[in-house]
Amino acid sequence: MRGSRPIRRCRPTLAYAAVAAAVLVASACGARGGSGGGGESGVADVDPGAGGASGSTVTVLAAASLTEPLTALARGYEADHPGVQVRLSFGSSTTLARQVAEGAPADIVALAGSTALAKLPPDAAQDGGRATIARNAMEIATPADNPGRITALEDLSRPGLDVVLCAATVPCGAAADAVLSRAGVTPNVVSREVDVKATLAKVRLGEADAAVVYHSDVVSAGDAVHGVAIPAARNTTLDYPMLWLNRAEHTVGFAELVGSREGVTALTAAGFLAP
């Protein structure tokens, strides 16, 4: 009994050692393969030196509300410049600005409203440039069949309605709060979503009776939602600043396209106001 014990104890150790060795070999192989693969597939994410503007890739971080027009412009730019890739990433302007400040690689940043600009490093655009590409106004979105029968801003305070807004920390939420408080309307807010597309999604799915979003989102959603206009006197507009962070050929090329007549046409067709 006693004699067999040390041998028994030894066995698992050997087994562990074998497993550890196997894992080590596997991880070493994995690391080699991984870094090669990562370098290729994740250029825009991890390797600003190799990817980004110096090569044929332009990385654009943009406010969620710009999704449709910028995607269309990017595909057009790629078609006109074979081999060039425009990588787009959309999110709340606040999140994007924070990510850029934390070192996320980007060539162009387009934000909703100028508040989020403060989160960017002050010298972010010193090697590039900046322009206002569009403006946007707020609008009420309801599901296509408008189950809450909303026809004006005041209707939002009707009890029993479920209203969804953007979080107060992101531009669309701050703008919605401004419009509502100026009008003295206190809706039954059931959720504050992380960005404008998430807010609109709750209306598209029919989970909420209304949301206060950008006019452009109502336009881009088409028949999926019903828009209720907010009169200009009670509305608020946001500027959309665009910053390009370097002067690489295609960074400037794509920025110029967005600012061009063609870009303005695409933006206004998507429901934005001309800058």
Next chain:
Amino acid sequence: MSASRRAAARTTRIGLFVPAGLAVALVALPLAALLLRADWGGLLGHLADPAVLPAIRLSLATTFTTVVVAVLVGTPLAWLLARSHSRRASWLRALITVPLVLPPVVGGVALLMAYGRRGVVGAPLLDLFGVRLPFTPVAVVLAELFVAMPFYIIAVEGAMRGVDPRLDQVAATLGASPWRCFTRVALPIAAPGMAAGAALAWARALGEFGATITFAGNFAGRTQTAPLAVYVALERDPDAAISLSLAMLVVSVVILGALRGRWVR
């Protein structure tokens, strides 16, 4: 002989300790960074933030409800799965495991399709009883159950499989009903496994983000759980987000530690 053995031991040690150390670093480094970057002076101020306390309270209330429901309905299922060898049971087991590998956001979309205002179950609920689930704390619990209960069921099933079938056969020959076999034989033996499963499910529920924000939304005091509050606070005040993260870390460690000392070995 002894020299070569010592060399072998050294090789073994390096072969084990290097990857083991790497594993520790991968887990410990971010946690240590959280502690290093915390604004200790402002910690109490941040925790007194009107958005923080309700979020922690809601998280504790919903996660404990989740664990209680998981224990009540998950334990019988785990027992049935542990004692069945049919093909149907293995399909059922696979189905229960799906949320473990499903991205939680997808779970949130699925929950909306089921319990949303226009959902398969949600629409009749609204029409017949006027009950609306999304954007309520109940939705938070449903989301947490969806992602966390499978952890409990799988853990408990494993523990119950370890219950020697001869023990319930003996109990049965002594005249115990199947129910009595379950409550007096299987449950006591599987209790440590149940505690471990409950702790695991609780921790998973506490960390739940994707399904919650998709299905239950994000509203302070009603559906904004602590992870959602951390995410939103990160936009507004990163220091507050770090403080809240620390609070969650402490709560998790304390409760897991208590469970471990009490029931889990």
